[in-house]
Amino acid sequence: MISIRKMLAPDLDAALSIINQAAQAYRGVIPADRWHEPYMPRDELEGEIADGVMFWVAEEDGLLSGVMGIQDKGAVALIRHAYVAPTVQRKGVGTRLLRHVAALAEKPVLIGTWADATWAIDFYRRNGFALVPKTHKDSLLRKYWSIPERQVETSVVLADERWMDAQ
Numbered sequence: 566m567i568s569i570r571k572m573l574a575p576d577l578d579a580a581l582s583i584i585n586q587a588a589q590a591y592r593g594v595i596p597a598d599r600w601h602e603p604y605m606p607r608d609e610l611e612g613e614i615a616d617g618v619m620f621w622v623a624e625e626d627g628l629l630s631g632v633m634g635i636q637d638k639g640a641v642a643l644i645r646h647a648y649v650a651p652t653v654q655r656k657g658v659g660t661r662l663l664r665h666v667a668a669l670a671e672k673p674v675l676i677g678t679w680a681d682a683t684w685a686i687d688f689y690r691r692n693g694f695a696l697v698p699k700t701h702k703d704s705l706l707r708k709y710w711s712i713p714e715r716q717v718e719t720s721v722v723l724a725d726e727r728w729m730d731a732q
Contacts, residue, residue: 673728
């Protein structure tokens with residue numbers, strides 16, 4: 566049975582492995598100037614943790630199968646770095662993680678992803694998130710994420726019902 570728990574320091578290597586394996590789906594899809602190998606180096610993950618991203622993992626029989634973060638940004642919470650091991654994708658792991666992590670927030674939740682990652686957008690939409698209109702997308706990405714302008718140009722933002730209702 567899958568359990569969801571906070572990521573611990575000993576989970577770091579397994580989480581990085583999941584992130585970098587699952588991120589292979591982006592190769593050739595996202596802009597070439599935004600792809601790098603590994604997709605997320607260890608120091609970047611450690612930096613995200615230091616910057617307040619709280620990571621949660623899905624675990625079954627002592628093995629991690631997914632990782633997802635949430636970051637409090639004041640008026641909103643951000644879902645960050647959502648990845649499921651390729652061997653267990655489409656088996657409910659991502660949905661379980663997303664529901665758990667989103668339920669932790671007592672405020673509107675936003676998610677940023679690559680515009681061409683249609684599978685990710687479809688996943689979030691199936692789970693109750695809606696695409697934010699382009700009129701808000703760029704300003705949200707600049708306000709709540711620390712990403713280069715090129716990534717702002719090539720990303721979308723999805724929001725939960727609380728954010729959409731407040732607009």
